[in-house]
Amino acid sequence: MRLLVQRVREASVEADGNTVARIGAGLLVLAGIAGDDTADDREWLARKLVELRIFDDDQGVMNRSVLDAGGDVLAVSQFTLYASTRKGNRPSWSRAAPPEIAAPQFDALVRVLAERLGRPVATGRFGANMQVALVNDGPVTIWLDSRNRE
Numbered sequence: 001m002r003l004l005v006q007r008v009r010e011a012s013v014e015a016d017g018n019t020v021a022r023i024g025a026g027l028l029v030l031a032g033i034a035g036d037d038t039a040d041d042r043e044w045l046a047r048k049l050v051e052l053r054i055f056d057d058d059q060g061v062m063n064r065s066v067l068d069a070g071g072d073v074l075a076v077s078q079f080t081l082y083a084s085t086r087k088g089n090r091p092s093w094s095r096a097a098p099p100e101i102a103a104p105q106f107d108a109l110v111r112v113l114a115e116r117l118g119r120p121v122a123t124g125r126f127g128a129n130m131q132v133a134l135v136n137d138g139p140v141t142i143w144l145d146s147r148n149r150e
Contacts, residue, residue: 002032007140013124021122026071032081033102041146046112076124
């Protein structure tokens with residue numbers, strides 16, 4: 001499982017011309033699901049995301065988590081995080097889970113994040129053509145991969 005995490009001042013998702021989710025300050029999380037992801041991958045990423053200290057404290061040092069800062073989280077499923085361009089210029093997404101596996105895995109990730117945050121997590125619309133808007137704060141953008149736990 002892979003997460004591209006962006007600290008934002010605000011973010012929103014539109015699908016079919018309608019806003020389906022909007023948050024203020026917090027994290028925009030683009031989530032890619034692989035076919036062989038497990039509950040352990042999900043739990044590790046959820047803990048890491050909620051505890052990631054990338055919000056400024058009173059001295060301007062990144063020392064607070066989204067939980068500490070009281071920020072919102074907007075999670076958007078994005079299979080393209082598993083793009084491989086090893087064999088040319090047209091990406092392959094063969095490592096990305098098919099929708100029947102990815103949808104329940106994504107939903108489970110959102111549930112675990114909400115439990116850890118103690119409040120709901122906004123989401124895009126799984127499988128839809130979405131337009132994601134954000135104001136990246138910093139900018140701060142971090143890559144988390146449950147198979148490469150750095």
